[in-house]
Amino acid sequence: MIRFVALLSCIGVIYGRAPLNHAVHNERRTERVVGGWDAPPNTWRWQVSLQYDSYNSNDYYHICGGTLIAAYYVMTAAHCILSPEARYYRVVTGEYNLYEYDGSEQFKSVEKIIIHPGWTGDLGNGNDIAVLKLKTPIYDNGYLQIADLPYPGQVLPHDFTCYLTGWGLLATGGSTPAILQEAPIPVVEHSVCSSPEWWGSLAKKTMVCAGGDGKTAGCQGDSGGPLSCLTDGAWRVHGVVSYGPAADCNMFRKPTVFTRVSSFIEWLYSVM
Template identity: 60%
Template sequence: MMRLVVLVALIGLTFAKVPFDPNAHNERVIGGYDAPPNYWKWQISLQKNLYDDGYHYHICGGSLIGASYVVTAAHCISSLDATLYRVVAGEHNIYEYSGTEQIIGVERITVHPDWNQDLAKGYDIALLKLATPASGSASVDLVNLPYPHQMLPHGYTCYITGWGLIQSFPSAAPDVLQQSPIQVVEHSVCSTWEWWGSNALKTMICAGGDGVISGCQGDSGGPLNCDTDGVWRLHGVVSYGPAGECNQYSKPTVFTRVSSYLDWINSVS
């Protein structure tokens, strides 16, 4: 069985140590391209003080679903000490300060109670309560949630966004938020042995698998943005992908299906 890997990465931020080659930042989410500045207004960078060195590092993405709440992946949370984390909303170039950013501490972390660190079992979702509410602006806004148990048809085009690696070998990370259209692979296809087999649950969404476009390390926790009913909705949270090259044919990026967890989200937020 193919090994699953989380799509977490450590990327140094402005005034931080940069662990990737800065000359490699002119590539493109894998197969993507630069997003327009502050178009995906709910996209946040989840950052952690990893080494008690005064620096915060981008580890995952996330989405603002309320002024005080961010949804991300459970596997992004390696410690429940909320003081280690911060959220940056209104971010575009992760290595530059433009004045649109809102840097907000985290007050409380709630990981889904059934998460057991086994990606194939699902429940890869967590909520962060912010220490102070995010302020709505031209660069920061909330994302709509899907309808309960809403499922999208095979081939439906959504967008994946994030600051994850833009190539696996050698590793290269972008400075600017990346975006790419990505097509949904319905469960009946993704759960076949040629694809993800029994690792793909109905509480997950598969998207991609064309060998070109995929999420990668650093995109974990970020959104699968889908325009339904004329509004952008958060249909997925980046969960896992294949070991090795991220953009493998028939091994799409797998997202936690948000519509399966609305009752839990509402009970927490």
């Protein structure tokens, strides 16, 4: 138990306050921390910004990412739920620049919060997934898309390249980007990620590990957002950003850990 607690102290919750064509982009980019760069507009159209108003004063700020999975529903991480009161949250679809009105956004109030019954508040135990039911449905304005999800139990092979997107910090303790970031990130299979020199027993089979090269990773503000992977001819959201190392977001052999969506398909459809 003492060893487990010591390991768990290395986990960092990857959320924090922060104000497709899916073609391969070959033009020169300005590299950002976690190995990412500005995403082209109107690409990751299922990505949402989960925003919070702690004083119920209509002053919202970004806390987490999320994924649009139906007209009334958004998937995010359970640890992103700072309060059980739905009135403190809103979801923004079509968001691109957090600090400007792009004309593509839809702002939706949350009616109900549904947290997975297996969530205990302990990231190492997994089940870090929640669903938000919106008060009114999202409508198709050309800037959004309902995400495709993987097949139940689907597991990605080692080194399979997916994409991490979000408005997370560009460095541990660093600045927050205004523009949505994207970064290719390789999957680390469970047998590797659960080995002692990686995440050990904290990596469960209901999780997906990706990164760990010391270059590409999620960081504070990315939690709850999607891990998007081109599988079976379609972009599917295979992961929900859950945790990473507390000391430094992009530590070698400490990849970003995602809730594996394919392990929760039945639960998702049961609550929608």
